[in-house]
Amino acid sequence: MTEPILQTRNLKKNFGKLEVLKGISVDIRKGEVVSIIGPSGGGKSTFLRCLNLLEIPDEGQIFYQGQDITDKKLKITKYRQGIGMVFQHFNVFPNMTVLENVTLAPTLEKKVPAEQAKEEAMALLTRVGLADKADEYPRKLSGGQKQRLAIVRALAMKPEVMLFDEPTSALDPEMVKEVLNVIRELTRSGMTILIVTHEMGFAREVSDRVLFICDGVIKEEGTPEQIFTCPHEPETIKFLSMVL
Amino acid sequence: MDKIIKIWLKYYPVYLSGLWGTLWISAVTVLLGAMLGMVVALIRMSHTKVLKGITDLFVEILRGTPILLQLYFFWIALPKIVPFELSDTQCIVAALAVNASAFISEIIRAGIGAVDKGQWEAARSIGLSETHVMTRVILPQAVKNILPALCNEFIATVKGTSLASVFFVGELMTSYKTVQSATFLALQSLVIAGMIYFALNYVLSRLLRVIERRLMVSD
Ligand SMILES: Nc1ncnc2c1ncn2[C@@H]1O[C@H](COP(=O)(O)OP(=O)(O)OP(=O)(O)O)[C@@H](O)[C@H]1O
Ligand SMILES: [Mg+2]
Numbered sequence: 001m002t003e004p005i006l007q008t009r010n011l012k013k014n015f016g017k018l019e020v021l022k023g024i025s026v027d028i029r030k031g032e033v034v035s036i037i038g039p040s041g042g043g044k045s046t047f048l049r050c051l052n053l054l055e056i057p058d059e060g061q062i063f064y065q066g067q068d069i070t071d072k073k074l075k076i077t078k079y080r081q082g083i084g085m086v087f088q089h090f091n092v093f094p095n096m097t098v099l100e101n102v103t104l105a106p107t108l109e110k111k112v113p114a115e116q117a118k119e120e121a122m123a124l125l126t127r128v129g130l131a132d133k134a135d136e137y138p139r140k141l142s143g144g145q146k147q148r149l150a151i152v153r154a155l156a157m158k159p160e161v162m163l164f165d166e167p168t169s170a171l172d173p174e175m176v177k178e179v180l181n182v183i184r185e186l187t188r189s190g191m192t193i194l195i196v197t198h199e200m201g202f203a204r205e206v207s208d209r210v211l212f213i214c215d216g217v218i219k220e221e222g223t224p225e226q227i228f229t230c231p232h233e234p235e236t237i238k239f240l241s242m243v244l
Numbered sequence: 245m246d247k248i249i250k251i252w253l254k255y256y257p258v259y260l261s262g263l264w265g266t267l268w269i270s271a272v273t274v275l276l277g278a279m280l281g282m283v284v285a286l287i288r289m290s291h292t293k294v295l296k297g298i299t300d301l302f303v304e305i306l307r308g309t310p311i312l313l314q315l316y317f318f319w320i321a322l323p324k325i326v327p328f329e330l331s332d333t334q335c336i337v338a339a340l341a342v343n344a345s346a347f348i349s350e351i352i353r354a355g356i357g358a359v360d361k362g363q364w365e366a367a368r369s370i371g372l373s374e375t376h377v378m379t380r381v382i383l384p385q386a387v388k389n390i391l392p393a394l395c396n397e398f399i400a401t402v403k404g405t406s407l408a409s410v411f412f413v414g415e416l417m418t419s420y421k422t423v424q425s426a427t428f429l430a431l432q433s434l435v436i437a438g439m440i441y442f443a444l445n446y447v448l449s450r451l452l453r454v455i456e457r458r459l460m461v462s463d
Contacts, residue, residue: 054365081371091366095384104380105370150366157370 004063005030005192006051006161011060013046020046022216023060028161028194033187035203035224036196038213039239044196047213048163051194052083065160081109084154088166090146092138098125098149099134102156110157117156124152128182144175148182155186162186164195200243204228212236248432255423255433262419263440269408269415270401272337277344277401278394284349286378289356299349306346312407315339319411333413340404348397355390356382388459395452399445406441416440 006028013021020043028034036044049055051062053069053076062069069079093101102121106112112120125131128148138146147167154162164183168176180202187193187206197203203210203224210227212220212235220233228244231237252259287299306314318339323330330338359382367381409417420437424430 049365052369054368077371077373079371080369083369085366085369087362087366087369089362091360091362093363093366093381095381105372108376108380109371109373153366153370 002030002032004028005065007063008051009061009063011047011050011062012058013043013050013055014058020216021050021057024213024216024218025060026211026218026221028192030160030192031190032208033193033206034195034209034211035207036194036211036213037198037200037203037227037239037243038211038219042214043216044213045165048085048165048194048196051161051163052080052085054085077109081105081157082160083163084157084159084161085163086147086150086154086165086167088169090143090150090170092141092146092149092153094138097135097137098130098141101138101149101153105153106156121152121156124155125149127185128152129178142175143171144178147171147175147179151179151182151186159191161192161194164193164197166196166198168197168199198243200228200240212239214239247429248435251423251427251429251432252436255419255426258419258422259416259436259440262414262416262437263444265413265415265418266402266405266444269333269337269340269405269413270398273340273344273401273405274348274394274398276337276341277348277397278352280341280345281348281352284345285352285356288349288353303346303349306343311340311343311404312410314343315407315410318342332411336408336411336413340401340408343404344397344401347400348394351393351397352386352390355386355388355393358389359385391459392452392456395448395455399448399452402445402448403441 004027007026009025011021011024012019024047036047038044046055050057057070060070064079064082067074069076093104096104099118099121102124103112103114103117106117106120107114122131122134125134128151130145130148130152133141133145133149138149141149151167167183168179171179176199180199183193183195184202184206195203195207205224207224209221210224211218212227212231212233214235220227220231220236227236228240231240284299284303287295288303290296315336319332319335322335322338363381363385364377367377372380405415406417408415409421412418412421416437420433423433423436427433
């Protein structure tokens with residue numbers, strides 16, 4: 001078993017009076033693919049967003065390669081460069097071309113020379129079938145293409161971990177596959193991946209482990225086999241009976 | 245009517261120089277006001293409580309007192325504060341710019357606020373510094389919301405500069421006063437000034453609409 005790359009200990013997050021995360025502790029090992037499932041409002045997105053500090057947890061710790069990243073002295077920007085995130089609504093930058101979307105962060109924050117950044121970006125765009133769109137603006141892209149661009153934009157920073165928050169939920173059905181194919185390929189490349197998804201079939205296929213998050217806690221976790229064929233907790237059983 | 249024409253034929257250079265004065269004073273006012281307004285807007289959106297309190301108060305005071313009072317205040321106070329010589333015009337332009345900055349900072353804040361929250365998150369998630377998030381991702385998109393409102397502010401400023409004629413700074417209303425005291429035809433010389441203001445603002449608001457449409461297309 002490889003060493004953990006990302007760990008949380010008793011992670012808590014409130015929005016005003018609303019307790020959204022009520023103490024989440026989990027170890028993510030290097031190269032592991034972890035799916036997060038659970039009912040709406042259960043705190044899945046909030047958990048994921050805490051992991052790259054888009055939300056600042058109220059209590060608890062997050063360790064990245066053994067280092068506590070909730071420590072105020074840590075440079076958040078630097079940390080985030082190692083953690084890629086893909087959002088439900090793509091959030092590609094409309095004021096830049098496809099290529100510029102991808103090269104922006106590497107050239108600005110990692111000082112990668114423009115030529116090299118462009119080469120690497122083109123290689124990534126080719127991998128997801130967007131090379132011919134490099135000089136287009138995102139408004140010309142379909143939803144599926146935008147999401148593939150968003151994935152490439154994150155990959156361009158060569159992150160250690162990728163976080164996906166319902167990457168296909170905002171897509172028309174015919175585009176879900178092209179995006180899942182890209183993510184599937186990524187899961188085979190040995191990258192550490194956390195993915196919140198309602199695509200149960202996909203979760204079952206690609207995950208090493210499944211977390212069922214409900215009411216701000218991990219109610220149940222296990223291999224896809226365990227969770228999908230013989231769940232123990234009543235909440236899990238109820239949730240799965242509704243979505244499957 | 246023929247008196248108006250006669251006045252125009254004799255005094256049009258005075259009016260034109262006044263028009264020129266109004267235009268450059270407005271342009272400088274909006275330009276300086278936009279730069280100062282940007283600083284104020286960024287501070288007001290930051291999380292530093294003390295600075296934020298100061299700029300909030302700054303904006304409230306400028307919005308809550310008459311502009312004519314502000315012009316007098318700068319005209320009296322500014323020469324006493326700065327260590328170098330200031331002309332009346334410079335004092336007045338400074339006052340107009342500071343006044344405009346209060347309104348422009350609101351415009352900028354609203355423009356930035358209208359950018360999708362997801363853009364901030366995406367920009368942060370790829371590890372951009374807060375400065376780069378702002379300058380590379382948010383502001384370029386906010387400009388679309390800001391520019392039309394800024395043109396509106398320019399039009400408002402064109403009208404606002406007329407107050408500066410109290411100090412004879414050489415804009416259009418100063419021209420009116422000059423012509424009026426030379427001809428003793430108060431109404432006619434005023435009508436000419438009014439027509440020039442109207443024509444100017446008519447052209448400007450047309451121009452604004454063209455700009456707005458351009459921005460829409462590039463969406
Ligand atoms: N910024 C916020 N301010 C206030 N409340 C929030 C905020 N973000 C999330 N919440 C609330 O926290 C709860 C959990 O939200 P979260 O988005 O984490 O759920 P989720 O499991 O991702 O649900 P879904 O499947 O619908 O995406 C919800 O009740 C939501 O309304
Ligand atoms: Mg969610």
